[in-house]
Each structure stands twice: as C-alpha cells, then as structure tokens.
Amino acid sequence: MTDRRALITGITGQDGLYLSELLLSKGYEVHGLIRGQNNPKEQLVREVVPEVQLHTGDLTDLSSLLRAMRNADPTEVYNLGAVSFVAYSWDNAFVTTDVTGNGVLNVLEAVRLHAGDDPSRIRFYQASSSEMFGKVQDVPQKETTLLWPRSPYGVSKVFGHYMTINYRESYGMHASSGILFNHESPRRGPEFVTRKVSRAVARISLGLQDTISMGNLDARRDWGFAGDYVEAMWRMLQQDEADDYVIATGQTHSIRDLLDAAFGHVGITDWQDRVVQDPRFMRPAEVDLLIGDASKAKEKLGWEPTVGFEELVAMMVEHDLEVERGRA
Numbered sequence: 001m002t003d004r005r006a007l008i009t010g011i012t013g014q015d016g017l018y019l020s021e022l023l024l025s026k027g028y029e030v031h032g033l034i035r036g037q038n039n040p041k042e043q044l045v046r047e048v049v050p051e052v053q054l055h056t057g058d059l060t061d062l063s064s065l066l067r068a069m070r071n072a073d074p075t076e077v078y079n080l081g082a083v084s085f086v087a088y089s090w091d092n093a094f095v096t097t098d099v100t101g102n103g104v105l106n107v108l109e110a111v112r113l114h115a116g117d118d119p120s121r122i123r124f125y126q127a128s129s130s131e132m133f134g135k136v137q138d139v140p141q142k143e144t145t146l147l148w149p150r151s152p153y154g155v156s157k158v159f160g161h162y163m164t165i166n167y168r169e170s171y172g173m174h175a176s177s178g179i180l181f182n183h184e185s186p187r188r189g190p191e192f193v194t195r196k197v198s199r200a201v202a203r204i205s206l207g208l209q210d211t212i213s214m215g216n217l218d219a220r221r222d223w224g225f226a227g228d229y230v231e232a233m234w235r236m237l238q239q240d241e242a243d244d245y246v247i248a249t250g251q252t253h254s255i256r257d258l259l260d261a262a263f264g265h266v267g268i269t270d271w272q273d274r275v276v277q278d279p280r281f282m283r284p285a286e287v288d289l290l291i292g293d294a295s296k297a298k299e300k301l302g303w304e305p306t307v308g309f310e311e312l313v314a315m316m317v318e319h320d321l322e323v324e325r326g327r328a
C-alpha cells in the first residue's frame with residue numbers, strides 16, 4: 001500500500017480525469033467519489049483511468065463523505081465536485097448553493113472528523129474560481145482582489161473559499177484554495193463556450209451544421225489548458241504551508257477572438273454569417289473581463305502555463321473534427 005492516497009470529488013469531470021492521470025503517474029493510489037445510482041460517466045472513468053477506485057457518495061450527504069473518507073483513508077483530498085455551469089446556476093440557485101457552497105463545508109467536516117487529533121495530516125484542496133471576482137475590482141485580478149460575485153455559482157464559490165480559509169485558521173488544517181481562471185480541453189463539457197464553439201466549427205467545416213447560436217460575444221476570459229492547471233493543484237498540496245493561489249495565463253481574449261481562432265483553424269475567415277445571436281444565451285449579470293496575475297504561483301510553486309490560447313483552440317477543434325468525422 002502506497003503512503004500517498006488521494007480522494008477526488010468530481011472525478012467524472014474535466015479536471016477530475018486530468019488530475020487522476022497526473023496523480024497515478026506520480027504513484028498515488030487514487031480514489032474518486034461518484035454520485036447517483038447509475039452514473040452515465042462511470043464508464044468513461046473506468047475506461048480512461050481504470051486504476052481509480054470509486055466510492056459512491058454525494059457532496060450534499062455528509063455521511064456518504066465520511067464513509068468515503070473511512071474507506072479511502074486519503075492523505076490528500078481534492079474537492080473538485082460542483083454544479084459548475086454558471087448559466088445553470090440562476091435557474092437552480094438552491095441546488096447550486098447546496099452542492100457548490102454547502103458541499104465544501106461537508107467535505108471540510110468529513111476531513112476534519114476523519115483526521116482526528118491532527119487535522120493537518122490530511123491535505124485539502126478547494127476548487128475556487130475566478131468567477132468569484134465577478135464585477136472585477138482590479139485588473140489583473142490577484143489573491144488580494146476584493147471578491148464581487150455576479151451569479152449564484154460565484155456566490156457559492158465565495159462561501160466555499162472563505163470556509164476553506166476559516167478551517168485553515170480555526171483548526172490548523174492544511175487547506176488550500178486554488179483560484180483557477182477558465183481552463184479548457186477536449187474533455188470540456190459541451191455546454192461551456194469553448195467546447196460549444198470547437199464542436200460547432202468542426203461540424204460546420206464538415207458540412208454537418210450551418211450556424212451556431214451564441215450569447216454575449218464581448219465578454220473576455222483568461223483561458224488556459226486544464227492539463228496545466230491540475231499540476232498547479234498538486235503543487236499547492238506539496239507546500240509546507242497551505243495558502244491560496246491564482247492560477248491563470250495572464251492573457252485575455254473575447255468570445256469574438258475565440259470564434260476568430262476556431263473558424264480560422266478550419267480556413268473560415270468570414271464567420272459572421274455563421275453566428276446567430278440568441279438572447280437565450282445572455283446572462284442576467286455578466287462577468288465582463290477576467291485576466292489573472294499568477295505571479296505568486298510562479299514564485300512559490302514554480303508553476304507556469306505551457307499551452308497558449310491559439311494552441312488550445314487548435315487542440316480542441318482538431319479533437320472535434322476527429323470525433324465528428326467518426327460520426328459522419
């Protein structure tokens with residue numbers, strides 16, 4: 001039995017899969033929390049990372065988390081589980097609060113109770129988000145920037161963020177929070193804008209679809225590659241002291257830039273006729289500009305992103321071309 005055991009909530013998500021691969025490559029025994037009585041994504045986890053041991057549980061059910069803690073007996077816990085789609089959080093604010101907000105408190109409690117006399121013996125990572133900056137009060141945003149969330153999701157993440165800090169300060173837990181800016185990959189859910197665009201562009205270029213319906217094209221995001229970002233999570237938990245870190249590329253691009261890059265990759269330079277503006281995809285309150293300052297992570301963790309915006313978009317479009325050609 002290895003002495004490095006990780007328990008990951010959100011194992012079926014984009015980051016859960018990349019983090020599992022990273023930790024397995026480092027010799028960890030990896031455990032994952034999976035919810036529901038017949039989760040359709042279980043098969044994916046079993047195919048991509050068959051070594052991972054799965055435990056049934058839900059972030060809203062403390063007893064299931066305690067059982068998972070007892071069975072996995074982890075040395076590190078990564079809380080990646082969440083209702084993570086911002087647009088959905090307005091229509092489902094209570095569920096989002098329960099899972100994305102109160103769920104963090106449940107995991108912290110499970111860690112604290114399982115750890116016993118020495119709460120710092122189990123290291124904890126919380127997946128905080130640049131969405132917490134919302135109506136941004138600094139440009140670029142850093143660890144000390146005032147939080148001003150603009151969505152029920154953002155508010156829930158702020159709760160989880162401060163609970164993590166509070167457990168560190170109250171119980172001496174080794175609890176760190178990664179304030180991660182948007183990170184993407186071919187594994188990104190199709191509801192998020194990068195994957196929605198990469199899929200549609202692949203289909204349009206293959207003649208399988210004519211147009212794409214979009215919301216606000218002026219919002220700007222700091223987009224990085226998910227594979228780079230899980231490395232930062234791991235590095236945070238290897239530090240002697242727990243702390244909070246911004247993880248970002250320091251570059252910002254609009255949704256128009258994203259469309260330019262994705263359509264450009266398949267040789268379509270004049271994409272305006274292909275994009276239909278649809279009010280259904282506009283949000284009640286928007287986060288207009290995100291751009292992060294990750295200099296603390298660079299200095300303390302030695303972390304830097306390795307994949308730039310154009311390369312990321314190309315990677316995603318290429319992946320979707322392959323998928324769609326297989327379907328054609």
Ligand code: NAP
Nearest residue numbers: 010012013014015058059080081082084127129180182183
């Ligand atoms: P994701 O792909 O949407 O994955 C979310 C995960 O949470 C899924 O495994 C999902 O399981 C699980 N989950 C949802 N409700 C649950 C519940 N009640 N109990 C247990 N698990 C539950 O998200 P991601 O992109 O990998 O992001 C990982 C984390 O980082 C999330 O907390 C997200 O909010 C945060 N974050 C993401 C970004 C980003 O740009 N990707 C940036 C900052 C922060 P099912 O498959 O069963 O639904």
Ligand code: G4F
Nearest residue numbers: 084086129130131181182191192193194214215216219281
């Ligand atoms: O891809 P998005 O849905 O991501 P969003 O809202 O920035 O949230 C993601 O990143 C956060 C980190 O900052 C995470 F915490 C969160 O869990 C999630 O992973 O939307 C990006 C932007 C928004 O401004 C949105 O209004 O794209 C704009 N957008 C324009 N048209 C669209 C669309 N977004 C989506 N999903 N679909 C559209 O058609």
